[in-house]
Amino acid sequence: MIRIAVANQKGGVGKTTSAINLATALAATGWRVLLIDFDPQGNASTGLGIHPPERTLSSYELLRGECSAADAAIATRVPRLDLIAATVDLSGAEIELIDAGDRTHRLDHALDAAPPARWDICIIDCPPSLGLLTVNALVAARLLLIPLQCEFFALEGLSQLLQTFERIRGRFNPGLSILGVALTMYDRRNRLSEQVAQDVRACLGGIVFETVIPRNVRLSEAPSHGVPALIYDHRCPGSEAYIALARELMIRLPKPAAAA
Numbered sequence: 001m002i003r004i005a006v007a008n009q010k011g012g013v014g015k016t017t018s019a020i021n022l023a024t025a026l027a028a029t030g031w032r033v034l035l036i037d038f039d040p041q042g043n044a045s046t047g048l049g050i051h052p053p054e055r056t057l058s059s060y061e062l063l064r065g066e067c068s069a070a071d072a073a074i075a076t077r078v079p080r081l082d083l084i085a086a087t088v089d090l091s092g093a094e095i096e097l098i099d100a101g102d103r104t105h106r107l108d109h110a111l112d113a114a115p116p117a118r119w120d121i122c123i124i125d126c127p128p129s130l131g132l133l134t135v136n137a138l139v140a141a142r143l144l145l146i147p148l149q150c151e152f153f154a155l156e157g158l159s160q161l162l163q164t165f166e167r168i169r170g171r172f173n174p175g176l177s178i179l180g181v182a183l184t185m186y187d188r189r190n191r192l193s194e195q196v197a198q199d200v201r202a203c204l205g206g207i208v209f210e211t212v213i214p215r216n217v218r219l220s221e222a223p224s225h226g227v228p229a230l231i232y233d234h235r236c237p238g239s240e241a242y243i244a245l246a247r248e249l250m251i252r253l254p255k256p257a258a259a260a
């Protein structure tokens with residue numbers, strides 16, 4: 001199972017929207033996908049129509065070692081897409097695990113113990129911080145996907161994220177690599193968006209995906225209906241962009257693992 005962490009410590013840059021819609025696009029190609037909501041705000045869970053009463057076993061219990069990934073996984077309305085939901089309890093995990101020697105590896109170990117043939121790919125939707133939850137996701141993942149909003153401060157904070165990435169790679173997870181940077185919320189009527197996209201490409205080069213996710217109101221409406229935009233309106237520009245991004249992403253995946 002390939003594991004991808006979707007991370008950026010900035011909030012509101014499109015992590016959850018990207019995680020949900022890429023997971024859906026990959027499931028549509030026939031892959032069995034596990035999406036882990038690793039943000040105490042639980043936006044990915046809500047966005048997939050899994051409401052708090054249904055989140056009896058969540059990423060919190062998984063992190064505490066109280067259940068397995070298979071136990072916590074909930075089938076969603078999207079065929080082949082399972083979710084491990086998040087609850088507000090997850091916000092306490094950082095403090096609760098402070099003395100645990102394996103606190104950075106909890107998610108990694110839980111995923112190692114998951115049934116090897118059940119899912120082809122796992123996508124971890126990280127919270128907007130570089131704390132223990134994001135560290136767990138980066139230790140557990142093989143690949144990092146970074147959404148960047150096409151705003152003036154897009155690159156601000158990126159160096160901190162890349163520093164964290166390098167530290168985790170050096171200390172815990174030498175196999176971790178960057179899958180790519182996805183530009184989100186691109187507004188073609190706004191010249192600043194174009195300027196930011198150009199600057200980011202000049203600065204980061206080939207790791208930036210060709211596909212750019214446009215600002216599209218359908219993407220922001222879908223979560224309130226509890227379905228991915230790709231199901232809510234699969235022909236809106238946002239959905240089409242996520243399908244294109246998923247294609248690009250699949251090409252970048254390590255080949256032998258893709259078949260595993």
Ligand code: ADP
Pocket residue numbers: 010011012013014015016017018043128184185186213214215216217219220221223238
């Ligand atoms: P994050 O997970 O990084 O905090 P979200 O994916 O939750 O970011 O996005 C923040 C807000 O912006 C949400 O309300 C979401 O619906 C909206 N949003 C995300 N991407 C787009 C987009 N491309 N166009 C319009 N709205 C978007």
Ligand code: MG
Pocket residue numbers: 015016017039043044125126127
């Ligand atoms: Mg989010």
